[in-house]
Amino acid sequence: MARKGIDPITLEVLWSRFIAIAEEAAREIIRTAFSTTVRESHNFAVVILDPKGCAISQAGWALPSYVGALPLTAKALLKIFPGETFGPDDLVLTNDPWLGTGHLQDLTSLQPIFFKKALVGYIGITSHVTDMGGKLRSPEVRDIYEEGLQLPPCKFMENGEVNPQIISIIRANVRVPEQVEGDLIAHMSAGKLAVNRIQAMLEEYKLKNLDGVATTIFQRSENAMREAVKKVPDGEYRFHVSTDGYDEPLIIRTEVRVRGSSIVVDYTGTSPQVDRGLNAALNYVFAYSAYSLKCLFCPGVPNNEGGFRPITVTAPEGSILNPRYPAPVNGRSMVGQFIPSAIFGALCKAVPHLVQAASGNPTWALNAAGVDKQGHRFAGNFFLNGGQGASRDHDGISCLSFPSNTSNTPIEILEHMVPLLVERKAIIRDSGGSGQFVGGNGQQVIVKSLSDVQLLLSFLSERTRHPAYGLFGGKNGRVGKVTLNGRPINPKRQWVMSPGDRLVLEVPSGGGYGEAKDRNRDAVEHDLREGLLSLQKARADYNYDGDFSGAANT
Amino acid sequence: MHITFSFEIARVKRLKKGSGLPIQAPCIDLIEAGAGGGSIARIDNMGLLKVGPDSQGAYPGPPCYGLGGTEPTVTDADLMLGYINPDYFLGGEMEIFPDAATEAIQTKIAEPLKIPDIQAAWGIHELVNETMAAATRLQLSERGKDPRNFTLIATGGAGPVHAFHVARKVGLHRIVCPPAAGLGSSLGLVTVPFKVDTVDSSIALLAEVDLPKLNTLLNDREKKCHDLLKAAGVRDREIRIQRMADISFEGQGYPLTVQIPAGKLVSSHLEVIEKTFYDRYLEEHGRAIKDVPLQIFGWRIFGVGPTPEVKFNFSNFPSRGGKNPLKGSRRIYLPETKGFRKVNVYDRYLLRPGQKFKGPALIEERETTTVIGSRSSFSVDKTLNLIIEL
The missing domain is CATH 3.30.1490 (Dna Ligase; domain 1)
Structure with missing residues (x-):
């Protein structure tokens, strides 16, 4: 595969360097960000882009939805602000859900990389800020206007000077202006660092620009993806999944068409868009579709433009996976994160050894806000992960974010930010779907209000009625549940928590893989020992006849 | 030196924060790169050269040990590049087989990639340096530090072989190689x-x-x-x-x-x-x-408290010098010329405080060889630390 231009060794050094630079910028964001969503849950991405907006590399802990969408955002921004309109210390910004990652809370910025006076690429950063105004994040909203401030693409910074009008518009619209401004400064600090590092790399390797390396990276990654897809039997593979929806279930229908080395994912037949915040813009849908396919076929190849090229994604306009403006979109993950389940379900006959049973996703979140008696406003959103689906040779991991990459918010942080006490946070025993390989367990979190005022609550939640499916004889995972003072509530709506109220969140679990009777006895005893499985369930599902004394039985 | 107040040991996942056990006490901030002399070189499914993170243990070890190992390692590359003296490995106590190193690199790396053997060897050396440099940069930036104010301390068997080119990549201006590197931590305890x-x-x-x-x-x-x-x-x-x-x-x-x-x-x-x-x-x-x-x-x-007055007396370092530390010369690969050049080889045990020499050069001791590239100088201080300025 040797080709003219870059030798394979220099290419590998530069490629590693591109990834390392993105990682370094990611650390800078974590160090300087204000939003807990960014610094604790890592809801951000850093991508290095070529002058056309094609992704060369990303930071490892980026969210799939951001990584897949960012190059699309960059290309859209470059149509409005072409390369020649950029100076060295400029920053273009937007939170447009259709151009960006699907909801207003994500700010995406583009900062140019200049080298010897020539524009050689961009640093793209997306991060989820604490607040964008509007109603507290909840799928209850009826249109985008309720969701907060819309920031069309703008030159937020020019020659190193932040545009005072734009920042004052943002500050006037959000509940925590310092935090949001601080998060934007984190974009600038990280961008600056990455630009410096890329300039140093070009200097060190005596390169004029990134083009030669980028083209080679794209080509090799595309080839690797195409080689992997070629091994999948040609055909049309169909599946559908149901979500809880707001009141009524929503259907995500998919047909995956494999032809040679190309794949089309078509969502024709998916539910029409709804007037609640449960619509996912196409960028977001593309990102999760491409991510699912890459997980299946080419997990080892670093993410970049090349790996995306063999993939086409279409969804009917006006559906929940390609809504028309001004549809409400703030709970877009509540539909979009079902995409891997839909695609894995479709491809489970074609590549049974690669797919994974459905996970207890989408990532749940608890949002709480209020004003204390001293007049201080507090707000925080906290992520809770369910159980991962099992696969051909692995149990699903309990409380693991999939397909998103969001960390659980630590209890200490939650309790510091809002007047809530976490009384219990525990893995729910027996909740993962039984199987030869067991689905990951979900978690239970019990929260009590310590506030002397009322708190406004909203949630991101799903699979309270539709469980994560098991595969090849594996059982479904357990559904999730939310209760307030012992009464089940519809978590898609907003709720008020009064002083002393107690909230219980039970996050769903993953599906199992293979017949439970084929599960290895050592594995059953391991789960008994670890308290993940009760003796009753071991007897009922796994025909376990031992007398396991180490089990903490209930 | 940077002191950290929260350090992790026994990480399950390399470079992965939170995968180890926390020590909430001041520690010297150690950087974990996970790349060394035993790291294996191979070609991946995209036709790219990868080095590590999997490593060849001591047995059968790198092909150059002659114990049956066939996967080329960083040590084999270092040998081919002339950085390691085959006749003075472990002070000459261990026999080394340069032909086996060359053969492994040739058949497993150079031929599949259709590049000259020596370019393959340099590629392995360069890549492992890049891994170490990336880990260093990441940790420096995580703490918001400017590399120019830092010193690289190189110890162990492979450390001094790679330190120079790592330092140059990261932008560090100074390397210190302490004497008796294997005893570093226990000696340190009595000197602080x-x-x-x-x-x-x-x-x-x-x-x-x-x-x-x-x-x-x-x-x-x-x-x-x-x-x-x-x-x-x-x-x-x-x-x-x-x-x-x-x-x-x-x-x-x-x-x-x-x-x-x-x-x-x-x-x-x-x-x-x-x-x-x-x-x-x-x-x-x-x-x-x-x-x-x-x-x-x-x-x-x-x-x-005050720094204790400690005077070390290393038995293998003559207390009074006089002998010429220059022990000979050897051809080594210099990346800036993309070729081999003859450089001076010094005996670490005969270097005396106050003497100053210019790179490129090699300094040999029993456990390691210190590689010093062009545009640099080196000397030893009164406690016999080797100081390299670049």
Whole structure:
């Protein structure tokens, strides 16, 4: 595969360097960000882009939805602000859900990389800020206007000077202006660092620009993806999944068409868009579709433009996976994160050894806000992960974010930010779907209000009625549940928590893989020992006849 | 040297924060790169050269050990590049087979990639350096440090072979190779001053700190440091007290540790602290937000005794020199010329304080060879540390 231009060794050094630079910028964001969503849950991405907006590399802990969408955002921004309109210390910004990652809370910025006076690429950063105004994040909203401030693409910074009008518009619209401004400064600090590092790399390797390396990276990654897809039997593979929806279930229908080395994912037949915040813009849908396919076929190849090229994604306009403006979109993950389940379900006959049973996703979140008696406003959103689906040779991991990459918010942080006490946070025993390989367990979190005022609550939640499916004889995972003072509530709506109220969140679990009777006895005893499985369930599902004394039985 | 107050050991996943066991005590901030002499080189499914993270153990070891290993390693590449002397491996106690190294690199790397053998060997060396450099940069930037102010300490078998090119990649200007590297930590223990660290975590806005209460706390901690150091035999007048605070902007999660004024704190000192923090923040992150209150995470009081007078007498370093340390010359690969050049080889044990030489050069000792590239100089200090300036 040797080709003219870059030798394979220099290419590998530069490629590693591109990834390392993105990682370094990611650390800078974590160090300087204000939003807990960014610094604790890592809801951000850093991508290095070529002058056309094609992704060369990303930071490892980026969210799939951001990584897949960012190059699309960059290309859209470059149509409005072409390369020649950029100076060295400029920053273009937007939170447009259709151009960006699907909801207003994500700010995406583009900062140019200049080298010897020539524009050689961009640093793209997306991060989820604490607040964008509007109603507290909840799928209850009826249109985008309720969701907060819309920031069309703008030159937020020019020659190193932040545009005072734009920042004052943002500050006037959000509940925590310092935090949001601080998060934007984190974009600038990280961008600056990455630009410096890329300039140093070009200097060190005596390169004029990134083009030669980028083209080679794209080509090799595309080839690797195409080689992997070629091994999948040609055909049309169909599946559908149901979500809880707001009141009524929503259907995500998919047909995956494999032809040679190309794949089309078509969502024709998916539910029409709804007037609640449960619509996912196409960028977001593309990102999760491409991510699912890459997980299946080419997990080892670093993410970049090349790996995306063999993939086409279409969804009917006006559906929940390609809504028309001004549809409400703030709970877009509540539909979009079902995409891997839909695609894995479709491809489970074609590549049974690669797919994974459905996970207890989408990532749940608890949002709480209020004003204390001293007049201080507090707000925080906290992520809770369910159980991962099992696969051909692995149990699903309990409380693991999939397909998103969001960390659980630590209890200490939650309790510091809002007047809530976490009384219990525990893995729910027996909740993962039984199987030869067991689905990951979900978690239970019990929260009590310590506030002397009322708190406004909203949630991101799903699979309270539709469980994560098991595969090849594996059982479904357990559904999730939310209760307030012992009464089940519809978590898609907003709720008020009064002083002393107690909230219980039970996050769903993953599906199992293979017949439970084929599960290895050592594995059953391991789960008994670890308290993940009760003796009753071991007897009922796994025909376990031992007398396991180490089990903490209930 | 950078001191960290929270360190992780026994990480399950390389470079993965949170996968190890935390030590909440001041530690020298060690960087984990996970690449070394035994790291295996191979070609991946995209036709790219990869080095590590999987490693060849001591047996059968790298092909050049002649014990049956067939996967080319960094050590094999270093041998081909002339950096390691086949006749002086472990001081000449271990036989080395250069032909086996060349063959492994040729058949497993150079031929599949259709590149010359020597380019393959340099590629392996360069890639492992890049891995070490990436880990170094990442950790430096995580702490917001400028590499130019740092020194690379190179120890172990492969460290000094790679340190020079790693330092050049990262932009470090100084390398120190201590003598008797294998004994580093135990020797270090007897050479450092006695030190007591106290930390009180207390989350509050700087502007709202209760000064009388704080002064009582700081006094109490200073007294405690004094008492403990005196109990360890340090004289009162030799004790130095350092006072620090962990501060961030309100709402951030990662504080900077900054110095605070000595003595009784009054409200005007708060501005001094604020300015110290603000300057440090700008230095580390380039840009700061205005009008956000500062948040205290905690207070740190350190008591430090005098540095002990320790004189080492290494039996293999002659106490009085006289012999010429230049022991010969060898051809090594110099990346800037993309070819081999003859360079001087020095005997580490005969280098004397005060002597200064220019690179490129090699310095041999029993456990390792220090590779020194062009545009540099080196010398030894009075405690026999090898100091390389680049």
